[in-house]
Amino acid sequence: LLSFLPERSNLAGVQHILLVLSGKGGVGKSTISTQLALALWHSGKKVGILDVDLCGPSIPRMFRVQDNAVHQCDSGWVPVFVDQGKSISLMSIGFLLEKPDEAVVWRGPKKNALIKQFVADVAWGDLDFLIVDTPPGTSDEHISTVEALRPYKPLGAILVTTPQAVSVGDVRRELTFCKKTGLHVLGIVENMSGFVCPHCSECTNIFSKGGGEALAKHAGVPFLGCVPLDPQLGLSLEEGRDFIQEFPQSSAFPALACIAQQILDRSSQLSS
C-alpha cells in the first residue's frame, strides 16, 4: 500500500473530528456513529466516517456500500461516497478486502501501520465532521488513532454504553483512557435503554437501566441521553437504509436527534 505525501494535509479541510468509543463491545458504537452521521447530514453538514475497527468493520454495510471499492487519486485514497451529493463519505478496511468473510488476522504493528495510513492518506476534502468509529477496548487501534489525530485537535469523544453494570465497568476504563491520552469527553450515551413492546407498549429494561447516566454523574461528564431498543433501527442498519429519514416516529429518533443537536451546539461554541 503506497503512502502519499500531499502538499496539504488530508485532514486540513476537516472542521471537527470526533471519536466514538466504548470499553465494551456490542453496545452500539457503529450504530451511534452511523445515526449521528445521518442526523448531521440531514441538518446540512458534510460528514465523513473513518472506521478503524480492522477485525470487525461494520460501517460499510450500514450504508449498503459494502461492495464498493476504494480508488486512488493524486492526494491519496478516495473515500467511498454514500450519496449522490457526495456529502457522506466513508473509509473502512471493509472496502479493501477481497472476500468479505476473510478474517484480518493481524497483530498490533500491522494494525497500527494501516491506521496511520487511514489518518494520513484518505483525501476527505472539506468536511464539517469526521466521525471515527472504533473497536472496543483500549489497545493498539485506540492508542494509534489518538496519536495520529492529536495534531488535528479532535473535538472530543462520545462514549457509548448499555445500562448494565458489566458494560459500565468497561466504560469506566475507557474514561481513564481518555483522561490519560488527553482526549476531551463530549459525553456518554446510554444505548439499548429499555425496550417498548410493539404489541402492548409495555417497557422492559432488558439490559437494566440508568447505568450510563449514573456513570456520567460519577465521572463529571455530560450525559447525552438514553436511546431505547428499537427493532426498526436494527432493521434499518441491516439493510443500509436511512433510519433518520424513514422513522421519525420511532422511539429512538428523539434521543438520536438530541445527541446530534448537542454535538452541533458544542461545535458551534468552539467555532465562535
Add this chain to the structure above:
Amino acid sequence: VLVLQLSLSVADCPGTSSAQAGRAAACQGCPNQRLCAGGAAAPDPAEAAELRERLRGVKHTVLVLSGKGGVGKSTFSALLAHGLAADEAKQVALLDIDICGPSIPKMMGLEGEQVHQSGSGWSPVYVEENLGVMSVGFLLSSPDDAVIWRGPKKNGLIKQFLRDVDWGEIDYLIVDTPPGTSDEHLSIVQYLSAAHIDGAVIITTPQEVSLQDVRKEISFCHKVKLPIIGVVENMSGFICPKCKKESQIFPPTTGGAEKMCQNLNVSLLGKVPLDPQIGKSCDKGQSFLSEAPESPATSSYRNIIQRIQEYCEHHFQEEKII
C-alpha cells in the same frame, strides 16, 4: 485509476512462530518484518516445554470466541463454567484473556478479589472448591484502572496466565476471549498448542452485523486449525413479560445463525432467548442458571452445555483409542 485491495496473500500475518515468519508476502511493510525474519519472534522451545508441563494436568480446553463484541461470550463462559462445576467431581477453571475489558470477575461475583502467590505459582481465585478463575481484573487495584497496552504486552500477560498460574489438575479449562481476530487470539492458540484444545464455541446474535464478523472468526478457526465445537445464537428473540408476544429485537435478516451454520457446515449448538434476568444476574455476580431455573433461556443454556460436554468426552474417547 488504481483500485486498492488487500488480497488474501497480503492480508494475513503467517504467525511469528511460523516458518514463513518475516518471509511471507503478508510481511511486506509490517514494522516487525525484520524481527520475524531474523527469528527473534520465534517461540523458545524451552518455553514451549515449560507451558506443556504446566498444562499437563488439563484434560479439556474450550475457547469461547466471537468476531463480534457484546454477543454474550463472557456471559456464556461464566454459565458454562457454573454448569460444568455443578458436578462436584469435576474440577473447572475459567481463564479470562480479555485484557482491556475483563468482565469475568464481576460476573462470577469476585470483584475486588486479588491474586495470591505461593511457591507453586499464582493461585486462581475460587468461586467454589471446584471452580477457579483467573483474570487481569484481579490484578487491577481500582475499577477505573485502564489497561492501555499494545499487543506484545498483552501477549506477555496471557503467557504468564498459562505459565505462572498453578492450575493443578483440571477437567475443563474454559478460556473467555475478547472480540476480534488479533493478538490475544493468535497468542492463546499458539501457547495452548503446548496442551490440547478440544475446540472453540462461537457466540453470535441473530443479525447480519454480528454474523458478518462471526464468519471471519470461523475463517480464523479454519486458518489456525482450531476445531469448531459449534455456534450459539444468543439474544434470539424476546418474549414480552406482559403480553407474551415475541419480538425479534435483533432481527435475523439473513437467516440468523441457522442459515450461516448450514452454509459453513458448522454445528448450531442452540439458540438462547433474551431474558432481562440474565443481565441482572451477571451484574450481581450470580449464576443465572441457579437464579432463574424455570426460564426458557436456562433450558437452552443447559442443553448447549450438555452438547459441549458430550463433544469433549467423545473426542477424548476417540483419542484414547488412537
